[in-house]
Amino acid sequence: MTALWWAVIFSGFYHGANPGMGWPLAVSAALMERRHGAMPRALLMLAAGHFLAMIAILLPFSLMLTLITWAVEIRIGAGLLVIAMGVYLLINRRHPKILARVHPTRLVLWSFLAAMAHGAGLMLVPIFLGICGMSADDIGHLAAQKLMGDNVKTAFAVAFVHTLAMTCAGGAIAALIYVWLGLKFLSRTWFNLDLVWALSLIAVGILGASTAYFGH
Amino acid sequence: MNLRPDPTFHASPKLAMQAPVENYAFTVMLSPDGSQSDGIAVIDLKPDSDTYGQIVHTVMVPNKGDEFHHFGWNACSSSLSPLTGHAFLERRYLIVPGIRSSRIYVIDVKDPLKAHIHKTIEPEEVFEKTGYSRPHTIHCGPEGIYVSTLGGAGPDGTDGPPGIFIMDCETFEVIGRYEMDRGKQDKHYDFWWNLPQDYMVSSEWGLPPQFENGVVAEDLLSNKYGHSIHFWDLRARKNIQTIDFGENYQMALEIRPAHDPTKSYGFCGVVVDTTNLQGAIFTWWRGDDRTWQAKKTITIDPRPEKPENLPPLLQGFEAVPPLVTDIDLSLDDKYLYVACWGLGEMHQYDVSDPMDPILAGKVEIGGIARGTKHPNGKDFVYGPQMVEVSRDGKRVYWTNSLYSTWDDQFYPDDEGGQMVMARVGEDGGLELDGDFYIDFPKGLRSHQIRLEGGDCSTDSFCYPSV
Numbered sequence: 001m002t003a004l005w006w007a008v009i010f011s012g013f014y015h016g017a018n019p020g021m022g023w024p025l026a027v028s029a030a031l032m033e034r035r036h037g038a039m040p041r042a043l044l045m046l047a048a049g050h051f052l053a054m055i056a057i058l059l060p061f062s063l064m065l066t067l068i069t070w071a072v073e074i075r076i077g078a079g080l081l082v083i084a085m086g087v088y089l090l091i092n093r094r095h096p097k098i099l100a101r102v103h104p105t106r107l108v109l110w111s112f113l114a115a116m117a118h119g120a121g122l123m124l125v126p127i128f129l130g131i132c133g134m135s136a137d138d139i140g141h142l143a144a145q146k147l148m149g150d151n152v153k154t155a156f157a158v159a160f161v162h163t164l165a166m167t168c169a170g171g172a173i174a175a176l177i178y179v180w181l182g183l184k185f186l187s188r189t190w191f192n193l194d195l196v197w198a199l200s201l202i203a204v205g206i207l208g209a210s211t212a213y214f215g216h
Numbered sequence: 217m218n219l220r221p222d223p224t225f226h227a228s229p230k231l232a233m234q235a236p237v238e239n240y241a242f243t244v245m246l247s248p249d250g251s252q253s254d255g256i257a258v259i260d261l262k263p264d265s266d267t268y269g270q271i272v273h274t275v276m277v278p279n280k281g282d283e284f285h286h287f288g289w290n291a292c293s294s295s296l297s298p299l300t301g302h303a304f305l306e307r308r309y310l311i312v313p314g315i316r317s318s319r320i321y322v323i324d325v326k327d328p329l330k331a332h333i334h335k336t337i338e339p340e341e342v343f344e345k346t347g348y349s350r351p352h353t354i355h356c357g358p359e360g361i362y363v364s365t366l367g368g369a370g371p372d373g374t375d376g377p378p379g380i381f382i383m384d385c386e387t388f389e390v391i392g393r394y395e396m397d398r399g400k401q402d403k404h405y406d407f408w409w410n411l412p413q414d415y416m417v418s419s420e421w422g423l424p425p426q427f428e429n430g431v432v433a434e435d436l437l438s439n440k441y442g443h444s445i446h447f448w449d450l451r452a453r454k455n456i457q458t459i460d461f462g463e464n465y466q467m468a469l470e471i472r473p474a475h476d477p478t479k480s481y482g483f484c485g486v487v488v489d490t491t492n493l494q495g496a497i498f499t500w501w502r503g504d505d506r507t508w509q510a511k512k513t514i515t516i517d518p519r520p521e522k523p524e525n526l527p528p529l530l531q532g533f534e535a536v537p538p539l540v541t542d543i544d545l546s547l548d549d550k551y552l553y554v555a556c557w558g559l560g561e562m563h564q565y566d567v568s569d570p571m572d573p574i575l576a577g578k579v580e581i582g583g584i585a586r587g588t589k590h591p592n593g594k595d596f597v598y599g600p601q602m603v604e605v606s607r608d609g610k611r612v613y614w615t616n617s618l619y620s621t622w623d624d625q626f627y628p629d630d631e632g633g634q635m636v637m638a639r640v641g642e643d644g645g646l647e648l649d650g651d652f653y654i655d656f657p658k659g660l661r662s663h664q665i666r667l668e669g670g671d672c673s674t675d676s677f678c679y680p681s682v
Contacts, residue, residue: 024298031680032412032478094386100300100358101451104414110299183227183679187296192219192304 007127008158012165015050015120016173018197019190022046022111023170027186029107030178039174042107047167049111050120054159056112057121058128062151065132072212075129079209082126085119086201093194123201126208128158133212221303224669225293229475229547230681232293232607237261238667240328241604241613242287242310243635245274245660248620250281252659256312258328259635259654261667269652275323275331282314282321283620286664288354290322290361290385293675297411300358305385309334310666311361313351316428318342320351320363322388328668335388345390346381349373350424353406357676358451360385362394364407366424373424378404380418399455403442406470409450411678412477416448417500419468419484430621433529437490439463445471445484445500447508459510461498464491468498472545472552472673474570478680481570483552484510485543493518493533495540495556499570514565514573516540516556525585527628536584539626541618542602544672546609548681551576551644557599557618558626560586562638564612564646577646579638582616584626590636591650597630598623604665605672612638612646617661633662 015021029042064074096117102110115121132151177185226232241259255276260267291305310323318339325331343349348365350373355362361383367373379401380394395401403420420442426432435441443465447457461468465486473482481501489496497514516538523531530536539558545551545567552573554563560583565573580588582596590596596616603614615635617623623630633656637649656662666674 019298019303022298024296028298028412028679031682034478095300095302097359102299103451104299104412183682184231186227186679187221187223187225187303190221190296190303194304 001131004127004131005161008124008162009165011123011127012162013169014200015162016166016169016171018193020118020193020197021050021114021120021166021170022107023174024186024190025107025110026170026174027178027183030174031183039178043167043171043174045107046111046170047163049108050115050166051159051163052108053112053115054121054124054162055155056116057125058155058159059152061125061129062132062155063148065129065151066148071133075126075133075212076209078125078129079205079207079212082119082122082205082208083202085122086198086205089119089194089198089201118197119201123204124158124162126204128155129208130211131158218304218306221296222291222305222307224307225291225296225303226670226675226677227293227296227679228681229549229677232670232675232677233547233609235607235669237608238606238669238671240668242325242328242666242668243615244284244287244312244663245633245656246284246617246620246663247280247659248623248661250283253277253280254282254284254314255660256284256310256323256331257656257662258325258331269654271654271656273329273331275333277321277333279314279317279319281317282319283316284312284663285315285619286353287312287666289356289666289670289674290388292356292670293677294356294358294411297358297678302385307670309388311354311363311383311388313354313363315350315352315366318349318351337388337390341390342381343369346393347376348378348381348393350378352404355408355674355676356385357409358411360391361388362407364404364418366404366421366427377402378423380404380407394453395455396453397455399446400444400458401446401455405442405468408471408473408482409676410473410477410480411450411676413480414450416450417471417473417482417484418446418448419471420444421467421469427619428621430625431529436466436488439466439490441466442468443486444468445510457508459500459508461486461510461512464489465496466490469541470543472543474549475545475547475672475677476549476681477677479549483543483545483567483570485540485554487540488537489515493535493537495538495554497540497543497552497554497573501570511571513571514554516554516559516563519559521585527584527626529625530584536586539599544603544605546605547607547672548609551609551640553603553605553612555600555603555614557601558584560584560588560599562600562603562612562614562646564640564644566644576644577641579646579648581636581648590653591648592653594653594655595632596634596636597632598627602664604667606667607670607672610640612640613665613667615662615665617663620661623661632656633660635662635665
């Protein structure tokens with residue numbers, strides 16, 4: 001259980017460090033507006049968008065989990081879905097065009113779309129399902145109603161902790177560049193994570209599906 | 217696709233100025249009568265090289281009659297945009313349109329000495345997918361490569377207004393039209409933008425029948441060329457405001473926004489004021505109420521001249537108009553270079569205060585009824601035209617041809633293509649380098665210059681200079 005929560009936090013750091021999830025926007029906002037408040041505000045907006053994207057993905061799964069008898073199948077299916085997203089991103093290495101149409105000040109929308117397009121929420125699904133599965137084991141045979149409520153709470157908790165970790169990581173890099181290192185480091189810290197990202201999705205998917213399959 | 221951003225992508229104009237200097241220039245060569253193929257000349261700019269200041273490679277295209285004019289990069293510093301994140305593209309391909317044929321060549325210049333054609337987009341693809349013709353200015357931006365066009369559909373390009381189309385920045389497929397709401401825009405020439413502030417500005421030359429066979433004097437004197445600039449909501453693809461400079465301000469051409477993205481102003485050069493033959497520069501800016509404004513901030517007077525010294529087109533006026541045909545702004549937004557193609561002068565204005573430019577330097581070379589020679593004693597035919605400034609702002613390069621048929625009208629007895637360079641003093645001032653002089657191969661003229669690693673009219677920056 002603890003390991004899974006660490007996975008939630010770690011995935012948050014990982015997403016936060018990915019420039020594709022928006023930390024360069026926080027740097028840009030701080031520099032463009034020349035106000036100290038601009039960076040925290042931008043980070044908050046990015047966090048809001050990311051949180052919404054996580055919830056949008058996790059909630060449907062938490063509701064599905066009420067079908068307890070299908071729990072294993074759902075977890076395997078979710079794993080396969082995440083693998084499929086990874087494979088898709090592996091093959092289609094193009095950047096999502098929709099992001100280019102978002103106005104630069106609509107950071108919540110941008111962050112939401114960026115997370116969705118990269119399958120950021122999907123990466124959390126196997127971890128989330130693992131946590132739900134374990135709580136269900138612990139609690140035993142509770143009423144479906146109660147279980148659903150618990151799962152929804154868990155979804156919010158997972159999304160919140162993940163987004164918090166993501167914001168800390170992204171915020172730290174943005175602040176480091178803005179306050180100490182200077183803009184020159186913006187391009188130096190910008191790594192192409194596309195391949196690693198797609199492989200991460202596949203790995204998480206395989207892990208999720210296989211633990212579901214062998215664990216029960 | 218790189219794992220790290222291309223080293224020639226810079227977050228801010230200041231970082232671009234501090235980057236290593238240019239090693240090569242790429243200059244357009246065009247055959248004015250279509251008797252030869254057009255091409256790109258690769259020029260060695262490494263001062264310690266044995267071939268410094270020489271053409272070290274050429275890419276000649278297989279077709280004739282393309283008429284090369286302007287061109288640009290597949291990717292630039294705009295790739296570091298935090299919103300669109302194309303940071304891993306390479307600045308590797310030059311997108312070179314034929315302004316007469318509407319054919320577009322994609323030239324791979326990864327190794328400048330082995331530059332070669334990577335892809336050719338045939339005119340039919342442009343016509344079919346966009347309904348536009350005569351592609352002109354290239355900029356790389358949020359949705360790919362943006363290409364302005366001078367003509368609409370139909371054989372003479374007047375069936376529908378010209379506009380901008382978008383190409384995929386990786387496959388170079390023509391995607392389609394940019395505009396969703398063009399408002400009053402019915403002519404086109406140049407465009408540029410401010411990416412973080414999300415605005416674009418476009419300008420107007422004239423429709424193809426007004427330029428392809430030479431300037432149409434009746435149209436010019438009846439003020440029928442373009443005299444407006446258009447402001448766009450870049451991502452919404454919508455014309456939000458049109459500013460008419462006044463119908464006497466004929467041919468509003470180059471758009472040069474301040475490079476620092478926190479600034480909301482820029483410049484536009486006007487070829488000729490038909491009331492007095494002056495050349496003019498307008499400063500445009502966004503006012504406190506968020507609407508756009510423009511004001512004439514530079515005027516350049518014509519020079520009186522005896523009719524017998526003038527080409528037939530100008531004899532009635534007994535004067536040489538300055539003909540402001542290109543402008544370029546240094547990356548620190550300090551100096552604006554203004555090419556006076558008629559007078560034969562390159563002006564340098566200190567535009568630290570964009571509302572009050574001050575003439576800081578001037579070079580005389582070429583010119584109608586003047587023909588000032590280069591310091592090396594050789595001719596510079598026509599006048600200073602396409603101007604490009606090095607990233608560090610210390611070297612200013614320019615060529616001499618405006619447009620095939622127009623060269624022949626304003627300089628009927630001349631022929632040739634040259635490129636020269638002037639050095640900028642510590643506190644401004646401009647002086648021609650006596651050793652830098654390129655004479656292009658016989659029968660070919662020259663137009664736009666691009667510098668390896670970016671220059672002052674290609675890169676759009678997404679972070680301010682701090």
